[in-house]
Amino acid sequence: MDVTSATPPTLAAGAGAGAGPNASRRPAPPAARATPAREHLIEGFLFLCGALSILTTLGILIVLGYETAGFFSEVSFGQFFGDTEWTPLFADKHFGIWALVSGTVLTSAIAITVALPFGLLSAIYLSELAPRQTRRVLKPLMELLAGVPTIVYGFFALSVVTPALQTVIPELAGFNALGAGIVMGVMIIPMISSLSEDALHAVPQSLREAAWGLGGSRLAGIFQVVLPAARSGVAAAITLALSRAIGETMIVAIAAGQQPRFTFDPRVPVETMTAYIVQISMGDVPAGTLEFRTVFAVGAALFLMTFAMNLFAQRLAKKYRRLG
Amino acid sequence: MQTRERLFRILCVSCLALPLLMLAYLLGRLVVDAWPRLTMAFLTGFPSRRAEDAGILPGIVGSLYLILLTIALALPVGVGAALYLEEFGQRRRLAQLIEVNIANLAGVPSIIYGLLGLEVFVRFMGLGRSLIAGAATLALLVLPVIIMSTREALRTVPDSLREAAVGLGATRWQVVRRIVLPQAVPGIMTGSILAVSRAIGETAPLVVIGALTFITFLPDGPTAPFTALPIQIFNWVSRPQAAFAANAAAGILVLMVTLLALNAVAIYLRERMQRSHR
Numbered sequence: 324m325d326v327t328s329a330t331p332p333t334l335a336a337g338a339g340a341g342a343g344p345n346a347s348r349r350p351a352p353p354a355a356r357a358t359p360a361r362e363h364l365i366e367g368f369l370f371l372c373g374a375l376s377i378l379t380t381l382g383i384l385i386v387l388g389y390e391t392a393g394f395f396s397e398v399s400f401g402q403f404f405g406d407t408e409w410t411p412l413f414a415d416k417h418f419g420i421w422a423l424v425s426g427t428v429l430t431s432a433i434a435i436t437v438a439l440p441f442g443l444l445s446a447i448y449l450s451e452l453a454p455r456q457t458r459r460v461l462k463p464l465m466e467l468l469a470g471v472p473t474i475v476y477g478f479f480a481l482s483v484v485t486p487a488l489q490t491v492i493p494e495l496a497g498f499n500a501l502g503a504g505i506v507m508g509v510m511i512i513p514m515i516s517s518l519s520e521d522a523l524h525a526v527p528q529s530l531r532e533a534a535w536g537l538g539g540s541r542l543a544g545i546f547q548v549v550l551p552a553a554r555s556g557v558a559a560a561i562t563l564a565l566s567r568a569i570g571e572t573m574i575v576a577i578a579a580g581q582q583p584r585f586t587f588d589p590r591v592p593v594e595t596m597t598a599y600i601v602q603i604s605m606g607d608v609p610a611g612t613l614e615f616r617t618v619f620a621v622g623a624a625l626f627l628m629t630f631a632m633n634l635f636a637q638r639l640a641k642k643y644r645r646l647g
Numbered sequence: 648m649q650t651r652e653r654l655f656r657i658l659c660v661s662c663l664a665l666p667l668l669m670l671a672y673l674l675g676r677l678v679v680d681a682w683p684r685l686t687m688a689f690l691t692g693f694p695s696r697r698a699e700d701a702g703i704l705p706g707i708v709g710s711l712y713l714i715l716l717t718i719a720l721a722l723p724v725g726v727g728a729a730l731y732l733e734e735f736g737q738r739r740r741l742a743q744l745i746e747v748n749i750a751n752l753a754g755v756p757s758i759i760y761g762l763l764g765l766e767v768f769v770r771f772m773g774l775g776r777s778l779i780a781g782a783a784t785l786a787l788l789v790l791p792v793i794i795m796s797t798r799e800a801l802r803t804v805p806d807s808l809r810e811a812a813v814g815l816g817a818t819r820w821q822v823v824r825r826i827v828l829p830q831a832v833p834g835i836m837t838g839s840i841l842a843v844s845r846a847i848g849e850t851a852p853l854v855v856i857g858a859l860t861f862i863t864f865l866p867d868g869p870t871a872p873f874t875a876l877p878i879q880i881f882n883w884v885s886r887p888q889a890a891f892a893a894n895a896a897a898g899i900l901v902l903m904v905t906l907l908a909l910n911a912v913a914i915y916l917r918e919r920m921q922r923s924h925r
Contacts, residue, residue: 362819366819369730370736371727379787383766461663471670472849473848474877474884476897477811481885563754570755572851576851577881600851617763625756630755
């Protein structure tokens, strides 16, 4: 009798209600309670989630644009682009962005010089020479290099790499572009390697076979057929890695120094655009002042540089996809 | 095999091995430097002007709160955006625009997100230099990661499942909710873990937002000022005294162990996912 009383009365009531005006319709399964209105609501919410990314971009543009406009209402373009000294915190103020750009370009150039041979040759090995099993183990290992936080790399650059370099180059300063650049290079190796490998991998096997069929060696196939065919993809990889190096902050803030100077000497302290933003953020410059706005002007220049490179890389990447 | 080819092969392998060996050496040295400092007192202590008394508790707790808030903000939005792009708006022009936009956002330097957060969350929305402002900034930063990996996961769900559900009379959302999402959970988890490991090591945006370097209390709510592991490490790295370098090494070891654990879980999930789809 317990069993009969356990029959839920609500179920019977529900069935009774269903037999009302909608009796002719097939009883809806419990899952189908979703109404069109609810569907629309959900789709609207999902759309908003996607639209947030557009808002983020707009936010970046507005924030950088607004503060940079404020900056240029006080500082002329000539002072910004026509000077090689950057001393906004001194009594004698100079706003020559080239002092920071040169630091950024120098460290990034060192990084790419290190990362390009290592990244490209690893990519060639992984795509063309390595047995499949080896590849499956090595690829994630390479990506480990990119997973290390940049603050950790910064610590290594300052406390291990620079002292080691000083034994070879005694005149190397404690903060310098060389050590920071080399470590940054190690950080971007996986980026070059993995993106280039994708490009090499996309080259049709028939091209390799044709090269071998014509009597070409494996090396000839790689250098005269596969690499040329994948060149736009490889170029895209290099561009993206360079853009990453330009935007990289902690390694250079820690190990390259905080002395803006227009130089291409890798042995002396420099300051990159990103390191300047960190330097000002660490101090207490009140919001709304010209000194505060310099951060956004530098940020805007940085954004434009990386954005242009990313667009260029996307174009290159499209080209190789069409080929593949 | 030709000698030239063999030489080239050796060159390639050393290009692959050398950076990895360098990283291994650096990490080895790190452990040696950090080991003497890695005591219970260090893990449960507060910052101090004297290196040997300094602890990292506010950094650990701050990072923990920060990550929880970040993922709470970013996960629903990221999965939502991915669902919109993959399951709802594929052919619409707006969806294409969003897609291009996300690819571009992924390439924006993290310090720029810091500037955005400083103006929008800290100043405009009046959140101050608080945990929630930091988490919101990091959430925007990791959104592309979550969106992209969620999309990958959604793409691995075979269309036949969707078609079968539609054929049984399910609405679009029902298909997503009951068929697609459950299948994509491991992929979404992997993406979230990757996002967390990205966020946990991020320093630059938090510096710009204004995370504190020296706090002797634990945050008591989302609007409290805060510090984080990488910020604490940065502070110690910036000091000239050697004793603080040991602290930095110990802090880095804590950070790296956390990261390795997270990544191990992510790799495990990815492997499991790949196997289940074969």
